[in-house]
Amino acid sequence: MKRFVNSWTGIFIVFILLYLLKGLLPMAFLTEVVIFSIYAMGCSFLIGRLGLTSFGQPAFLAFGAYGAGIYLYYFGTNSYVAILVGVLASLVINMIVGTFLVRLNSSYFTLCNQAFCVVTFFIFQKALVKWTFGDNGLLLISRMDPTPVIDLTSSKGIYLFSFIVAILVWLFFNYLMKKSVFGATCLCVKDNEEKLRFLGYKTFNIKWLAFVIANTVAGLAGAIYTVYFCMVNANIASVSSASEAVAISMLGGAGTLFGPLVGSFLFIGLKDIVSQFISHWEVLVGFLLIIVMLAGEKGIVGSLETYLEKRKARKKPVATGVV
Amino acid sequence: MGRPNMVEVRSLNAAYGQSKVLFDIELNIKPNERVAIVGRNGAGKTTLLKCMASLLTPTTGSVIYEGTELVGKRSYEVARMGLKYIDQDKHVFLDLTVRENLELSSYATGDYNWDKVFKHFPKLKILIDRKGAFLSGGERQMLMIGRAILGDPKVLLIDEPTEGLAPSIVDDLVTTFHELSKDCAILTVGQNLSFVSRVAERVYAMKEGKLVAEITDEAEIKNNSYSHYL
Numbered sequence: 001m002k003r004f005v006n007s008w009t010g011i012f013i014v015f016i017l018l019y020l021l022k023g024l025l026p027m028a029f030l031t032e033v034v035i036f037s038i039y040a041m042g043c044s045f046l047i048g049r050l051g052l053t054s055f056g057q058p059a060f061l062a063f064g065a066y067g068a069g070i071y072l073y074y075f076g077t078n079s080y081v082a083i084l085v086g087v088l089a090s091l092v093i094n095m096i097v098g099t100f101l102v103r104l105n106s107s108y109f110t111l112c113n114q115a116f117c118v119v120t121f122f123i124f125q126k127a128l129v130k131w132t133f134g135d136n137g138l139l140l141i142s143r144m145d146p147t148p149v150i151d152l153t154s155s156k157g158i159y160l161f162s163f164i165v166a167i168l169v170w171l172f173f174n175y176l177m178k179k180s181v182f183g184a185t186c187l188c189v190k191d192n193e194e195k196l197r198f199l200g201y202k203t204f205n206i207k208w209l210a211f212v213i214a215n216t217v218a219g220l221a222g223a224i225y226t227v228y229f230c231m232v233n234a235n236i237a238s239v240s241s242a243s244e245a246v247a248i249s250m251l252g253g254a255g256t257l258f259g260p261l262v263g264s265f266l267f268i269g270l271k272d273i274v275s276q277f278i279s280h281w282e283v284l285v286g287f288l289l290i291i292v293m294l295a296g297e298k299g300i301v302g303s304l305e306t307y308l309e310k311r312k313a314r315k316k317p318v319a320t321g322v323v
Numbered sequence: 324m325g326r327p328n329m330v331e332v333r334s335l336n337a338a339y340g341q342s343k344v345l346f347d348i349e350l351n352i353k354p355n356e357r358v359a360i361v362g363r364n365g366a367g368k369t370t371l372l373k374c375m376a377s378l379l380t381p382t383t384g385s386v387i388y389e390g391t392e393l394v395g396k397r398s399y400e401v402a403r404m405g406l407k408y409i410d411q412d413k414h415v416f417l418d419l420t421v422r423e424n425l426e427l428s429s430y431a432t433g434d435y436n437w438d439k440v441f442k443h444f445p446k447l448k449i450l451i452d453r454k455g456a457f458l459s460g461g462e463r464q465m466l467m468i469g470r471a472i473l474g475d476p477k478v479l480l481i482d483e484p485t486e487g488l489a490p491s492i493v494d495d496l497v498t499t500f501h502e503l504s505k506d507c508a509i510l511t512v513g514q515n516l517s518f519v520s521r522v523a524e525r526v527y528a529m530k531e532g533k534l535v536a537e538i539t540d541e542a543e544i545k546n547n548s549y550s551h552y553l
Contacts, residue, residue, distance in 0.1 A: 181430045184423055188416045194378070195414055199470065200402040200431040 010258060014170075018163065027155050029272060031228060033264045034162040036248060038169050039221035040260035042214030043245035045173060048255015049183065050210050051106060051190035056113025057218055057245035059120035062237035064090040064219025066124060069138045069232035070131065077145040079152040083223040090219020091212065098211040102204065117239050125234035137233025144230065158228045165224065166261075169217055174257055176213070186210050218245070251289055253299025262300050326353045329508055330375070330406070330478055335384030337367075337374050344370045346532045348384070352478060357504045359519040360512040362529030363553055368512035369411065371529075372480045375510075376408035377401045388478070403431075407471040411483035413463040415455035415470075422451045424466055425473065432474025440469040443499050461492035472503065479503065481511040485518045497521045516547045528552035 021030060039061055046052045067089030068082040076082070097116065104112055125134045132138065144153050150164075151157035177183045185206050188196045193203050226232045235241075244267070252263025267285060274281040296303045328351040335348040344367045352358050360368050373379040375386050377398045386393040393401055402408070415424055425447075429435045441448045444465040450458065458466065464484060471479055484500075485493045493515070500509055500522045513519060519526060528536040528549055536552045538544055 181426060184416075184419055184427055187418050188427065191416050191418065192414055194398070195410075195416070196427075197398040198376070198402055198408050198410070199428050200399050200474070201427075202397070202399050 014258065014261065022159070027159055029268065031155070031159045031162055033261070033268050034159070034166045035221055035224050035228060036264035036268055037261040038162070038166050038224070039218050040245050040248040040252070040264055041169055041173055042217035044249035044252070044254045044256070044260045044263075045177070045186075045217075046210065046214045047246070047249050048253075048259075049177065049186040049190060050207060052102075052207070052211075053106065053110045053246060054113040054215075055110055055239075055242040055246060056115075056117040056120075057215075058237045058239070058241050059113075059117040060090060060094065060215035060218040061222035061225070061245075062120055062124060062232075062234075063093045064216075064222030065226045065232045065236050066132065066222075067219070068223035068226040069140060072140045072143050072226070073138045074131075077143055079144050079147050079227045082144075082227060083220070086223025086226065087216060087220050090222065091216045094212045094215040094219070098208045098215070102207040102211050114239065114242055117237060117242050121234060121237040121239060124237055132234065134234055137231050137235075139231050140226070141230040144227070152227050158224070162224055162228070165220065169220070170257060177255070177257065182206070182209070247285060247289055250299055251285075251292055253302030253305070256299065256301040256305065259299050259301040266300075328352065329354045329356075329389060330510075331385075331387040332371075332375065333385050333387065335371070335374060335381050335386065337370055337379060337381045339370075343382075344532050345374070345381070348534055350527060350534060352508050352510055354477070354508055355504050355506075356508045357500060357522055357524045358508070358510045358527070359523035359525075360510070360527045360529050360534075361514065361516060361519055361549075361553065362512075363514065366529045366553075367532040368529055369482055370532075372408065372482050372510070372512055376406065376480055378408065405475070405477040406480065407474075407476040407478070408480045409467050409471050409482065409484070411486055413460055413467065413487070415458065415463050415466050417456035418454065420452050420454050421447055421458070421466055424455060424470055428470040428473040434474045437473075440472060443472070443502060444469050460487050461489065464488065464492075464496070468499070468503075472507075476507050478508045478510065481509060483513045484511055485513060485515045493518055516550060520545050520547055 018030065018034070039057070043054060043057050046054055064086040068086035071082045071085040072079070101109060101112055101116070124132050146153050150161045152161055185196060185201060189203055189206055196203055222236065225236070248260060248263035248267045250263070251266055252259030252261065266288070270285055270288070271281055274284050278284070292299055296306065298306060330352040332348050332350040335345055336343065337345040348371060360371065362368050370379060374381045375393070377393055377396050377400070381394060384394070388404065388406055391404070393406070398408075416427070419427070425437055425440065429437070446462065447465055447469055450462060455463070455466070468481070484496055488496070497518065500511070503509060511522065523544055526538040526544055526549060527534045528538065530553060536549060538549045543549055
């Protein structure tokens with residue numbers, strides 16, 4: 001209960017903080033941070049809760065992005081529908097791909113996800129070039145109509161929309177990680193999959209569902225990304241950005257609720273600020289990642305949580321439980 | 324002794340790669356019976372239990388449980404059928420509390436009657452909100468058995484239950500095993516002959532992958548006079 005209250009409080013504080021930052025930081029930066037945090041949330045869940053590290057996240061981002069992009073380019077002008085199409089496209093692909101990939105153990109899972117990312121990149125760049133226009137991509141700037149309630153064609157509207165979606169995704173993962181039996185079984189898959197089978201659980205189903213949920217959330221981020229940038233090209237699935245979601249998750253703290261947001265803030269911040277002075281800004285992210293991992297392998301939020309738990313434990317000794 | 328067998332192991336052979344571990348094992352368990360397999364390290368006791376729980380596929384032979392062949396089934400299917408395996412490493416889910424560990428088992432079996440768990444292990448009720456990582460070896464063993472008895476299993480396969488436990492906890496386990504056998508059969512393996520003598524109604528002696536003797540005489544079991552087989 002305490003953890004539940006804490007996370008609700010946390011979400012509320014983040015909501016206020018991000019709203020206040022709106023006046024201090026560029027809207028474009030904040031929007032990108034929020035979209036990236038949605039993108040990284042699935043990856044963080046896979047790493048932190050199931051112990052599955054995926055270097056194939058750009059592929060899952062791309063399916064959502066292209067789902068939305070193809071709808072807007074060929075079929076309609078409503079951005080809400082485009083996002084929905086992106087999510088559905090991503091969901092279907094993840095359900096199929098997940099059936100094969102989650103059968104692999106962690107190292108092979110990681111490598112095959114990356115291989116899948118390479119395949120996806122070439123599908124969008126070469127195989128479907130007639131429809132996707134490869135590296136040039138689909139330009140959608142004149143193909144989106146203003147939307148009712150929140151206008152997704154305006155910068156304020158897309159920020160607000162991404163923000164609301166992020167909050168909903170946070171709440172969903174909060175329930176999944178802290179309140180559901182499914183979340184607990186995910187943790188047990190990471191801890192000891194065989195033991196979970198002893199209890200009568202078919203662990204394949206657990207991993208498959210987690211894979212579908214996590215990567216459909218990445219697809220959702222991809223669809224919003226397309227609407228935000230008004231374009232999508234094959235580079236979104238580029239294997240060179242395969243480590244971004246993993247780096248963000250680890251930097252912030254894999255498996256934590258706010259890790260992806262903190263990680264995205266740092267990652268995008270470093271990318272935007274440092275790249276003005278150093279062309280190879282990734283070097284700094286690399287060093288930061290090493291330092292954070294050496295400090296406890298739990299990322300910033302994970303380390304902070306551990307520190308606070310220890311502090312609380314020092315103040316209030318645990319009962320021995322001796323009968 | 325006219326009761327039908329609940330579990331029958333017939334001509335079971337198992338191997339790890341090229342190295343053969345079990346040789347023509349024949350074994351049976353009757354309902355509510357307490358059976359023990361004793362043997363030295365490397366005799367193949369754990370391998371036999373793993374074959375019975377479908378964690379290992381035997382090279383030949385069969386494991387029949389209530390008339391159903393278990394070889395070829397998945398371990399979660401075997402668990403759902405009522406044959407639960409408790410392994411020797413006393414591994415509970417470390418990040419979950421006692422309550423969450425029990426909830427997992429309840430969710431899988433649909434059995435939320437925790438009173439029977441607390442009847443056997445009242446200490447778990449006190450430790451209900453403690454994480455698995457902070458439980459002692461004895462407490463973990465209690466939790467593992469407590470988790471396993473949810474869903475009313477018909478057979479418990481318990482690997483080395485006394486390993487690393489203090490003598491007072493072993494004494495408690497003796498009582499618990501007697502109580503548990505009112506509801507299900509127990510097959511336990513181990514090297515602690517003193518424990519076996521107080522728990523088992525029937526003992527199989529195992530040596531180098533073979534069951535070399537079956538001891539049914541109560542006095543022989545009490546006096547551990549079968550140790551020359553090991």
